[in-house]
Amino acid sequence: MQVDKRFVPEDLRYDRNDYWVKATAGEAVIGLTAYGQDVTGDILYLELPPAGSSFRRGEDSGSIESGKWVGRLLPPVTGMVLERNSALETDPSGVNQDPYGAGWLLRVRLADPSELDGLLNPAAYREWIAGQIRREREEEAAL
Amino acid sequence: MSDYWRLLDTGTQPAAHNMALERVILAARSRGLIPNTLHFLEFTPSVLVGYHQSVSLEVDEGYCLRHGIEINRRVSGGGAIYVDQGVLGWELVACKDTPGIPGRLEEMYRLLCEGAVAGLARLGVAARFRPKNDIEVGGRKISGTGGAEAGNALIYHGTVLNDFDVETMIRCLRLPIAKLDDKQVQSFKERVVSLREVLGSLPAMPVIKQAMVEGFASVLGIRLEAGALTEQEKKLLEQELPLFQSDDWTRGTRRLQNSSLSTVDYKTTGGLIRVTLRLDRTRHRIRYAFITGDFFAYPERSILDLEAALKNTSCEPGDLLQTVRGFFAAHQVRIPGITPDDFFYALQTAIYPTGRGREQSLKTAESSAGR
Numbered sequence: 070m071q072v073d074k075r076f077v078p079e080d081l082r083y084d085r086n087d088y089w090v091k092a093t094a095g096e097a098v099i100g101l102t103a104y105g106q107d108v109t110g111d112i113l114y115l116e117l118p119p120a121g122s123s124f125r126r127g128e129d130s131g132s133i134e135s136g137k138w139v140g141r142l143l144p145p146v147t148g149m150v151l152e153r154n155s156a157l158e159t160d161p162s163g164v165n166q167d168p169y170g171a172g173w174l175l176r177v178r179l180a181d182p183s184e185l186d187g188l189l190n191p192a193a194y195r196e197w198i199a200g201q202i203r204r205e206r207e208e209e210a211a212l
Numbered sequence: 213m214s215d216y217w218r219l220l221d222t223g224t225q226p227a228a229h230n231m232a233l234e235r236v237i238l239a240a241r242s243r244g245l246i247p248n249t250l251h252f253l254e255f256t257p258s259v260l261v262g263y264h265q266s267v268s269l270e271v272d273e274g275y276c277l278r279h280g281i282e283i284n285r286r287v288s289g290g291g292a293i294y295v296d297q298g299v300l301g302w303e304l305v306a307c308k309d310t311p312g313i314p315g316r317l318e319e320m321y322r323l324l325c326e327g328a329v330a331g332l333a334r335l336g337v338a339a340r341f342r343p344k345n346d347i348e349v350g351g352r353k354i355s356g357t358g359g360a361e362a363g364n365a366l367i368y369h370g371t372v373l374n375d376f377d378v379e380t381m382i383r384c385l386r387l388p389i390a391k392l393d394d395k396q397v398q399s400f401k402e403r404v405v406s407l408r409e410v411l412g413s414l415p416a417m418p419v420i421k422q423a424m425v426e427g428f429a430s431v432l433g434i435r436l437e438a439g440a441l442t443e444q445e446k447k448l449l450e451q452e453l454p455l456f457q458s459d460d461w462t463r464g465t466r467r468l469q470n471s472s473l474s475t476v477d478y479k480t481t482g483g484l485i486r487v488t489l490r491l492d493r494t495r496h497r498i499r500y501a502f503i504t505g506d507f508f509a510y511p512e513r514s515i516l517d518l519e520a521a522l523k524n525t526s527c528e529p530g531d532l533l534q535t536v537r538g539f540f541a542a543h544q545v546r547i548p549g550i551t552p553d554d555f556f557y558a559l560q561t562a563i564y565p566t567g568r569g570r571e572q573s574l575k576t577a578e579s580s581a582g583r
Contacts, residue, residue: 108316113289113495113524114264129362132263136344136524137290137358138317139263159494162526201315208314 074107075198078169082185083194084145086127089169092185099145100173101133104198106165110135115161117142117153117174124148124177126184133161146184148177215310217432218249218439219425224297227258227284229449232456234367235287236448237305242363245444248310250428250436252421253301258282259384261292263360267463269471275383285462288369290345290358291500294381295371298406300417302328302424303369308361312433321345321357323431324368328355331427332372335420337410342520351513352405372424375414376406387490387500399504403516471499476565478558482549483507485558491527498527501559507550514545518555527563529573530580532556 081089087105091098101109114134124130124144131142153175157163164172179185189197222233230253240246259271259281267273267283270292276283281294295301304324306313314320325341332339332347332354339355342348347355347370357370378401387400408414415423425436441449455461475488483506490499501522503515521539525531533556540552556577557570568576 110317111524113497116264134262134264134289136317136321137262137288139287139289139360141361160496162495205314205316205319208316208319211312 072103072106072166072168074104075195075202076103076169077191077195077198079191081169082145082188082190083197084188085197086143086145088143088145090145090185090188092179092182095179095182096151096176097146097148097179097185098173098176101164101168102194103168104201106168106172108201109133109140110138112161112164115142115157115164115174117155117158118150120150120152122150123180124150142174144175144177145188146177147180149180150175150177152176215434216247217306217434217436218247219252219436220249220439220441221252221421222441224254224256226256227260227282228453228456230255230258230301231260231284231286232449232452234303234369235362235456236445236452237303238287238360238362238365238367239448240442240445241305241307242365246442247439248306248434249304249439250425251303251305252424253303254297254417255295255299255301256282257294257296257380258284259292259294260284260286261462262290262358263287264289265292270386272384272386279380281380281384283462284456286358286360287362288358288360288367290356292385293356293371294377294384296377296380298373298375298377300372300374300420300424301369302372302428303367304428305365305367308364308366313366318344320366320368321359325355325357325370327428327431328357328370328372328424329427330431331424332407334423334426335407335411335415337407342517346520348516348520349405349410351511351516352403354405354407354410372420373404373406374417374420375408376404378404387502396504400502403502403519474562474565476558476562478554478561480507480550480554482547482554485550485554487558487562489527489559489562491563496527498522498525498532498559498563503555503558507547510546511544514543514547517543522559527559528580529560529564529577532559532563533574533577533581 081091083089087102089100089102112135116132118130126147127143129141130144133140154173261270329339339347339349345357346353355370355372359368472491478485485505488502492499501519509515525535536556537552560573
């Protein structure tokens with residue numbers, strides 16, 4: 070199933086590491102965006118932090134392997150894991166196939182809800198993606 | 213990318229030292245303590261599993277123990293490899309925002325592998341990048357690559373098989389070979405190639421390294437100057453070594469895996485197709501495919517390219533059919549008496565040995581591929 074990499078839902082917030090956040094009353098669900106999964110490629114292994122563990126925004130909290138590349142999971146907010154999507158640890162293809170739905174990564178308690186103000190709104194994130202795609206095309210042309 | 217990069221050569225080291233050093237250099241680059249670096253490393257006999265792999269599934273630990281072969285874990289992804297004195301390791305450690313290094317992984321693989329390809333060309337080897345991240349000569353792998361990131365830095369590394377001990381590799385690793393008979397071993401040998409085999413003799417190590425330096429410098433447009441580990445890196449290495457020498461690092465199963473080996477013989481009018489697959493049934497993936505038989509493929513390398521195209525792909529029938537048909541549509545391959553769908557059916561039977569007929573299998577796969 071092909072996911073439109075430019076798809077940016079209106080009801081979420083985003084960061085420049087290509088994660089989305091859906092916040093409600095001190096909690097949030099986070100995941101990788103459609104563009105993020107497209108850049109990463111077919112995900113083969115995913116290691117998520119366990120429930121109860123704390124993490125800081127932008128700091129290494131897990132791993133994502135695709136095509137012999139081990140990338141790091143960099144949460145877009147600071148908090149504590151309430152639940153991880155353990156189905157993805159046995160079969161991470163949900164992140165590629167349904168990044169905003171079945172492919173969610175973590176449900177977390179926010180340590181500092183004001184961090185949400187620093188995230189990108191959908192329009193700003195669309196602009197960020199457009200810039201990245203322009204850069205990719207230039208790089209491709211240069212190769 | 214006109215910047216100066218450090219050229220670092222740490223010589224032959226035990227596996228734990230080499231693997232810890234990768235993380236140290238990556239961390240040091242991410243913290244801005246060192247410049248971008250091209251690092252050469254050499255190995256004592258070792259098996260290095262990928263970051264998420266399980267040692268018990270990938271390695272014949274008894275054989276390694278009996279033969280003094282170390283086992284360790286890389287920070288990078290991909291499959292287990294065997295390395296020894298006949299292998300040169302190269303790795304590029306750079307800031308992620310280094311101008312000229314593509315952000316998209318597939319383009320980055322291509323560019324950095326082209327550096328190694330240019331190095332091999334200087335030795336007279338007509339190597340080529342094969343997506344996603346192999347370097348091959350006439351379809352046979354001479355360098356496998358992989359990478360990782362930490363903070364603001366990336367590491368991309370590979371090996372050059374100088375004078376490779378294929379027999380030991382086959383015995384150390386749990387490869388997709390059901391029985392180690394001579395014919396299977398010979399077929400496996402045909403999948404990899406060393407510098408000595410290509411060139412007829414082996415250039416001295418300094419000559420190989422110099423060629424690789426020139427290759428990377430020309431493709432990346434960089435200037436390399438010999439340097440050494442900094443005091444900070446040495447201190448970090450001291451701190452990291454105990455972890456990399458521990459069972460926690462090497463033997464901890466990082467991910468739930470489900471690995472099975474499956475072999476099938478499928479008779480066609482053009483000859484027998486023997487397919488052996490390593491499958492991850494939890495993730496519905498073909499880990500490795502090994503395809504032999506008594507058919508004739510033109511060009512000969514086609515089957516090796518097909519195996520590469522199947523690696524880590526989905527084994528769902530619809531996806532598999534698309535992968536196989538896509539491969540034959542994109543390559544000029546002639547195999548008298550055998551069609552692409554015969555390969556699909558042989559693979560499908562190895563994955564799902566249910567006894568369902570060829571036509572029925574194709575029909576089911578076609579309908580799920582169209583969904």
